[in-house]
Amino acid sequence: MALTGIEIYKHLPKTNCKECGFPTCLAFAMKLAAKAVELSLCPYVSEEAQQALEAASRPPIRLVTIGAGESKIEVGNEVVMFRHEKTFYHPPGFVVRVKDSEPADAVGKLVAEVAGYSVERVGIELKMDGFAIENESKDGGNFVKCVELVSSKTDLPLILMSTDSSVMSQALDKVASAKPLIYAANKDNWEQMTELALKHQCPLAVCEPEGMSELAELVENVTGKGVEDVVLDPGARDFGPSLVNLTQLRRLAVRKSFRPLGYPIITFPGEAAANAEEEALLAGQQVAKYAGIIVLDHFSPGMAYPLLTLRLNIYTDPQKPIQMSPGIYEIGTPKPESPLCVTTNFSLTYFSIAGELESSGIPSWLLVCDTEGLSVLTAWSAGKFDAERIAKTVKEFNVADTVSHRSVILPGKVAVLRGELEEELPEWKIMIGPPEAWDVGGYLKQHWSA
Amino acid sequence: MAAVEVPIEKWTGKVHEVTLGGNGRKSVVVGGESTLPFLHFEGSLPRRPVIAIEVRDSEPKDWSPHLVDAWGDVLADPAAWAKKAMEYGADIIALSLRSAHPEEGNTGADEARKNVDKVLSAVDIPLIIYGPGVAEKDNEVLVAASDVAKGQRVALGNCEEKNHRTIAATCIADGHVAIGKTPIEINLAKQLNILLCDVGLSRDSILMDPTTGALGYGLEYTYSVMERLRLAALGGDAMTAMPMICTAGEESWRQKEAKFAEGMPEAWGDHLERALTWEEITAFSLFAAGADIMVVRHPGTVERMKAVIDRLMSESA
Structure with a gap:
């Protein structure tokens, strides 16, 4: 297994010269342990130490x-x-x-x-x-x-x-x-x-x-x-x-x-x-x-x-989930009058809502906003899924030319965005969908009419 | 050179054992693992992972033609369906009371009693009973089902944070097991187990459903949350040590890869082969991550899972 920060520290000069860009040798050792930096940043590391550290940092399974x-x-x-x-x-x-x-x-x-x-x-x-x-x-x-x-x-x-x-x-x-x-x-x-x-x-x-x-x-x-x-x-x-x-x-x-x-x-x-x-x-x-x-x-x-x-x-990196590319996605074979839902580009969020729309049997449009891979509530609280960004996405992908109606369905968890979004998109009717993806089929059957 | 010493993990925890059925009915016990799935060399795996077949109380309207072909006429008759599922090798019948869904009939407690009673009489293996997944209706039909099945030790689901008091109370009153379902998150799963224990449900009366993501639709999230839950359980955390149940059938068959035959890319290959492999890989990957009960739909999946689990459970492994 790779060395800990303390083990690496033992091999460093311990002079805290800061030339590597870190305040102390220990801080640098910690970064090395996390594989965030290269050992070559230290100008004073001895050849002996270098060899020891390189041997220990060789991957446990050879590429x-x-x-x-x-x-x-x-x-x-x-x-x-x-x-x-x-x-x-x-x-x-x-x-x-x-x-x-x-x-x-x-x-x-x-x-x-x-x-x-x-x-x-x-x-x-x-x-x-x-x-x-x-x-x-x-x-x-x-x-x-x-x-x-x-x-x-x-x-x-x-x-x-x-x-x-x-x-x-x-x-x-x-x-x-x-x-x-x-x-x-x-x-x-x-x-x-x-x-x-x-x-x-x-x-x-x-x-x-x-x-x-x-x-x-x-x-x-x-x-x-x-x-x-x-x-x-x-x-x-x-x-x-x-x-x-x-x-x-x-x-x-x-x-x-x-x-x-x-x-x-x-x-x-x-x-x-x-x-x-x-x-x-x-x-x-x-x-x-x-x-x-x-x-x-x-x-x-x-x-x-x-x-x-x-x-x-x-083999998907759990720290960097696959993000969907922003854009407008077809679920089934939608027509211009088919419903339009908006969501984030976190792949699991996309798959949840896309799967539910798919199994509802109602062809629809799904507009995916770039929220840097965050889910609905997380993106909203991080300010990455707000009215401005949704409006920008609607315009960027010419949604108004794709659908013949002017209704967009927001995830229920961000109902609070309605007011601002009405200001950003004055021609659009902002509808509030269900808070959970699994309910969207029922929601469409009840509330959607083009 | 010296002999290579194979590292052995020394686990301190163990998965709780949960019994379904009994009282005249055949019983199925799940759990009890003191090592990771199928690693016989460093712990004990006293119980085989089992297969439940999903049976609905009303004829499914939107199922793939391959499922309709496989089951035929019995889809309209839950008792006959359950019997046939037993012939196909189901260890458990997972009866889904879908007709109570507001959009699929909106039936109530009376219909639930009738259907649960029918299926209980038709087969002598244990039952899982699912509500339609709409909070108020779940409470209505699951409480009625619980009463009809009193003493038969069925599993009732889904139990979520919002209805856990109702479901736990009915499980305690009628001697059943609750299926606690949480959305692919280790802490929420643990939290729900704690809540259920706090209201008086015993540890051996809880199953965890971590929420199944099908192959290509979040499988890796479920897979890793289950590995983490099981590692926590083996590490000694009793509140993550409930046996796990997954719904590979429902989740894979509603994806377009399994559902639709027409208009799919050529690279997707033969529809039946693809659809079955979709369900089987989803199910098998989650068994490998620690599932104790897998709810599936296609008889072919049941056959294949049983054959593979036989081989993985043989001690020579």
Whole structure:
């Protein structure tokens, strides 16, 4: 775990020279502990202290990059067990597995479909992250052909899966510049696989299902030879063992700073699942509980979309909730005479009211004001959801051209804004909606007539 | 090298056990955990998380065609619906008295008595009874339901700060369990538990509903509030140690991803597959965060959740 302010303070000059911009060395140490500033701001820190502090501030889980170029996968660097403790930083990569024993045209079609898949949610484009190619045929020629086929169809990162180092070597000769993940070194082949990883400068997965001690030992063998980018496969596959193993690995890394196991983890939910639906659930478990790379054996949009949404949800920074872009949103297929509600741009507020409008069955317009991500009452009390700002939003998004009527429904909790808003928007009738989102359907049925 | 020592958390607290049913009816006990969900290696998980199926007292008018297909004719008959739900593997029937809603029939205490009685006679598993979610009507129909179900130890919801006295009083009088619902906030959840205890309801007669956000609609807020509540409970705070209940069915099936088949982006994929996965991932993520009871809608979700929980509860895990 990272050092506390006091621990850091011990390594500082303790001269309170203020050159770092803070009144005392202790104040600076506290900022360092909170990761709010860089150590380089201190001109007098000794080299010794610098090394000690840097070693201690290394992330407990190494950031590992798979692939090269824009679509590379970066995983690791996590610092907490629970997202509310800070946040989860690097969402796990969703990788789809193909096998070199499958017909080339089927592989080509699947790769094109997965690589081309994209779905939008709250203004963010969600995509799959790469491909794993398994040497199921055990034949080197087949494997190389399949690897070349996949890499000809996509720039997404690859995972090469073979325990045969000569087969791996042949494939790496073709695609090493794309920095694929080598899967995997085990206790029989680790020396050869390590050589390949070093020669080609590619990340290396280490697979050891016997236990944590055995896994740590194998990782130390590999890193002892100079490999830095390691991905762990503790071997556990089913729901229970996967949860337990991944939890223990995360704890060892972030609570105990146990370096030999401080690497991202790769999982294979399809290997334990009875069907595609179960695979999606196990993948979901691993999104929330500590996977870095999730290799899927099924792909369909109806399953990819919920999984990508889950990943987005879990990896949302709890301190910085997703904000909706201000603007006018269509709920259902509204017409110019449909009702107009106004709300804030806190995503949960938006989703509450949008969900209720949706399920009311009444198509409507929802005007979202920029309240810097605050909910209705909080924004109001912070002065970020007032008459002036609402009026400005109405004008900015030309709401008067979108709707044919001149009625706007305010959240009931800010009924107090009516008077001022009537002054700001003299042509508009200000209506007071219900205080809670869940009541808006009933409210519209009772009070709305265009 | 030395053997790696796996860190074990030493929890001091434990989730309260709550019993539903009994008295001739099958009973279901939830709670009792002394570790985080499914981590058998460092504590005890004496009770399985359970599934409740939502049954309505009147035919739902706006449900997804996939739910209508799955249930068929029984949607118009709460007793038959409850029986079928039991066949599909429900541990509990969650009877929702929607017809009392001012916009969905505005029925009163008499209708509530009749429907609760019907469902109690149709099945021998425990009941959860929900009012329509409108304060005055909730008090009216839940008090009537409580009376009809006296001695059968049902759970009554929702109990919020504004009506907690009424619901707690009827639970105490008739031997029921209150479902305290608060809006995704740890301190409000705790506060309501304290209020309920202050008016005399015992700790083993309270379930917490932290408010469910569906996948894509606030799931992460519910997820984290539940993790925090459970961590607080295991840390020894008895006022956050009530078993948790979530409504994954209602919340996921009203989102457009689950509800609508037509006019959705192609990238959303097959409607049934997407809708079911939406409910299942919502439900499963919240089990992973500590839910003890999950109220769901689709029989497919029930089957899948039971299969997965079987595997997570097996000691070999």
